[in-house]
Amino acid sequence: MIELRLDAQADIASFMQGFQMGSACTLAEAPQGRILFGSWSGEDVVIVRTAGYCWEINCHGGTIAVHRICQDLAAAGLRSDIEGSASNESFQGRIERVTNEALLKCRTRKTAGLVLAQQDGRLLKFASDLQSESDDKSRSARQHMQRWQSVAQHLTKPWRVAIVGEPNVGKSSLINTIAGLQRSIVSATPGTTRDLVEADIVVRGWMFRLIDTAGVRSDSDSLTEQLGIVQSLALLGDCEMICLVVDGSSGQFESVLMDRLKKVEVPICVVRNKYDILSDSENTGVPLCASSLDSVHAVTATVDVSAKTGFGISELLTWIAETAVPEEPLTEIALPFVELFGPA
Ligand SMILES: Nc1nc2c(ncn2[C@@H]2O[C@H](COP(=O)(O)OP(=O)(O)O)[C@@H](O)[C@H]2O)c(=O)[nH]1
Ligand SMILES: [Mg+2]
Incomplete structure (x- = not known):
């Protein structure tokens, strides 16, 4: 299986030149979840839109067909972080996508608010600080990560x-x-x-x-x-x-x-x-x-x-809450709730 993630403006068909559609529907019009049959250079494939700009290309088992299709996608201008994934997503595009996915898992107004706030570019800045050549910037970004990692991870899971x-x-x-x-x-x-x-x-x-x-x-x-x-x-x-x-x-x-x-x-x-x-x-x-x-x-x-x-129950709940979150995060801070680098 190959996972394909595109930016919102991307024209899916332009990356899928090798795909011969067997279904009576174009890729751009395909509704989410519709199974599209077809072939890719003689290889039978099934393509499904899994979310707005995300697609799955399913081919026969083994690595050769996957590798072959990934090569075609790379030739069409897509990046492949790992074998079996291809994308032209920008960092900010990726943050928006994972934020939207994460929002579905937030079950409180507070956690949803904190996740939503992350879309304003602060994670991009935080990621660039982490990778910064300036020791001060990268050290303080790492310290920030250590301090908030647990809270960030638990925005989407209890x-x-x-x-x-x-x-x-x-x-x-x-x-x-x-x-x-x-x-x-x-x-x-x-x-x-x-x-x-x-x-x-x-x-x-x-x-x-x-x-x-x-x-x-x-x-x-x-x-x-x-x-x-x-x-x-x-x-x-x-x-x-x-x-x-x-x-x-x-x-x-x-x-x-x-x-x-x-x-x-x-x-x-x-x-x-x-x-x-x-x-x-x-x-x-x-x-x-x-x-x-x-x-x-x-x-x-x-x-x-x-x-x-x-x-005593309220005292116990206070212990639980304060043990998990010893310090409440301010709304403007970066909370890296997903891996910032590598496949998400
Ligand atoms: N007096 C009193 N009895 C309790 C209290 N909590 C539980 N019990 C009783 O202790 C027994 C065992 O309770 P249970 O919750 O099943 O214990 P568990 O086996 O640890 O899950 C039951 O008869 C409960 O009614 C409490 O705070 N006060
Ligand atoms: Mg029991």
Whole structure:
């Protein structure tokens, strides 16, 4: 398959001289998604307009036909960044195209506004600063990149927040309470307690995906539960932050989970749940077994909550939002939400 991307003014037919149309429609008139049959120097091909100025040329498997057609396209004046792609897009044209694609993935006014603002030429300037011969300019562009990369990447996809802990500490209740409190839920996928269940929420205009997990315990003798546990532990390597939920009335930690959390790099919040029970009784809570936490260096906060009453939930959401976005971006800054160089 060859991906073809053209600037808005380009005349598609002028690049496709080798193409003999088998369908009763011209390339310029082809609606998006219409399959056009034909041949290219004897090779059967199928051409589809995938978006306004983007096309796919499908030919038989293997690299020879692709190479041959790419050569023809290059002779017609198109650039090929990688084998299987050809374009005459300018940098700014490419930014406009990827911005439009990215906008479809933004689910909040804030993220959409920030992505839309990137079309004004600031990414072009930022890319030229990055490549600048002046050390000062390129250094400060690299620093900017480091500071904003995570925010930029999450304009179009939610930060993943893993909710982990032993069975029965209240992980699912916590997600339900948060999703219920947030009027801005985007979706909530039902599933069994053994599956990963996700709920998308919005906090301060940023998108987050809370991922409920099977409770982790070492003494499970059920194969299904063990598979769920393996899945929960695997998620710890594939999320941007972790809420470690514990039952505040026990203060104990599960050792398998703690061993895994010791290796984790992403920030962890210890969430002491069931605060309502603690505050009802004389018992002010069993202190967290601090020695278990000592070697878990990624813990950055501890929050008391009650999934039952909603106590402490706003503090937890503040931790989530501020961990993801410690500093709110100003609307005028460059946020490189796509790879600026190479194929997009
Ligand atoms: N009193 C009280 N009970 C809770 C709270 N959160 C959860 N529970 C109860 O704890 C039990 C386990 O909750 P669940 O959410 O299924 O725990 P999970 O196994 O960690 O997902 C249920 O009976 C809940 O009603 C809470 O904040 N306070
Ligand atoms: Mg559960």
